[in-house]
Amino acid sequence: MVPEHEILLLGIRNLALTCGEQRLIDNRAKAMYKEFGLRTLAISIVNSRHLAGEKKIVFGQHLTAICLPSRVIGLPMAILRLCCLAQRSLAANTPNAIIVSGSFLLTLVPILRRMVPGIVILWDVHGVAEELIEGSGFSIKSLIARRMVYRFQKHIEKALGPTVDGCIVVSRKMAQYVSRETGLSNSIVLPCGVDFDEWPLFLQYDTIRKTVRQELELGDGPVFVYSGSMAPWQCFAESVRLFRAYQAIDSSSKLVVLTRDTQVAQRIISEERLAPASVVIKTVRSHDVPRYLIAADVGLLLRKPNVTNLVAAPNKFGEYMAAGLLIITGRELGDYSDLLADGNLGIVLDSKQISQPTTAVLELIRECLQEEDPSKRQLRRKLAEEQLDWRRLVSSMNVRSQNVKTP
Template structure:
């Protein structure tokens, strides 16, 4: 079996968006091309000792305790890479996360025949967005981390043999800042499966969850699914829903989040806002209940180059999406395939929004649109160039 080694300080142990991308990508590499992935995960001791989300394919997972001196951690990472590369002949080693590109020269030295792929999920400026909610000392530390990360990317990213990016906008961003124009970039967004439910399964799920939440046939159900971090704009989303509910009768909102305890308790008392939580594997079924889904993001660099996990989940559910123009790839696909409504939250025209909602009726033709959007973003399609370039460069039979 051809194998990849994945070295990361991202969270690949417990449920979150970055685990979803990394895990699903590895699962498709295994199921479609028989390419295995082993992992070296650098994480806090508390996360290492917690219950891990299971990988649904055979792999070796080594964990390194990050709750120690940074020099000791880095030496431990190098030792584990050395041991793993001596044990297996990997076709590629993927480095993913803050400062991980610094490992590229070391990997080149101990495994010169192995391709090195940098896995980039977003802009380095992400850390600055997160720091805005922190106290002054933590803001200072995170700002230092930002400048160090930029320096490492500038020095080491051009030494990679390839780069995973989640969006075309992220590719443009990296090319504009670093000397990576000649390095192959593989756009691999966080995709769901590209098979849509049969009409009977969809109807069964839709009826079940609408009955569960007492949503009538004549009611429109608006859905928000995700976390409650400021960048996910949950407060703005709820405010927009309130404006909609004042103008349109018979509406409800379903708010799905793992962070239910963090949601303002006054919302829980509103009769037409339902708050609930599900494991990730059940969300696909629950979303069938909805008619419109919210994907609101503010205008900043972090959002511009992102590709939110929820976008394709919303598409697959058949809901029309209410989104802002601030996530470039999502905006382009929504315009191209007429997937919903684009808002300007800085200058919200509520009358125009209401008019757009009223005009959007269910359509049998929309099913074929959903299939095409899922196909063009699927791991099956987006990983193929990486597999041909890196795993089977000699044209071996990869199927």
């Protein structure tokens, strides 16, 4: 039986595990439900490393997901299976709009047009094809394969991107990228926001900080936090290196790492020769993340200059801001580097400073920490509420789009 829904999302997205992709789609669907009463049915292909068999996940009234496992080599068959399920869904329930999430599924747009003439189809752009080839450490065989997939993906985007009614992007720079690469200029800017219904009030922050710091035995010194995966482009090794350098001038500082990839995190920490006593590594459920962020002082969000980061809008930026943290990031982080620099709310480093933190950078961090007070934390929280609250973002869709009507 097909669940009733107003939005049909067809994706190649990891909805089976707690991660940035899952949180973005879940939170966005939740905001659409709260603001407009729109329910989402997602049919998504998931890497078989994360999912053994086909699985239905009910996130709540706002979102039901049907996850289809597939290896990379089996992707064409998985897309065919997804298409069959979409056809069955559309026969039982005509939604207000279809969201295609993932470039390879743009190949379904002509089929969907024939299935439901006149339906609004939006392309959900989370990342860019350059993710496949940026970075280092690839074998020659892997790099050749990645370049082939990269070229194929770029061809699909250029050929089929203009056939949709508009695209959903996470930053203004992403909108510019899509327009430049595909000619599609009709964009809705929806950055990765924060669901403040799941966050405590700012008045509770002091109590939470004390409780969590006691729980983790963090002491009274500065606490740096890294929240995310161990993907090379997220610069965890560089984050550890920066913390280790800072700890040399302030031995009371501690590092908290929130990640599912605990073994990789342990290996990198060992390689960087960071004392285990100064680090806490935890895997926490998504709704517990706010507590651990609030206990920290500095949010590490280092990024290097490449296309992937230039158009990005990481979930953790909004979460760090909501927690009131002093954010340290790179100069090329989507729209956010400018936001931090203009508001004097964080520290923006260039690529050389990220790779090799200088004494001047370390002293700047210490100076900023000495100037921190509850009013600055509250200011960051307020800014996050004003610019990154999911419900506000969704309610402004008509304003941020040019011709696309809110489904």
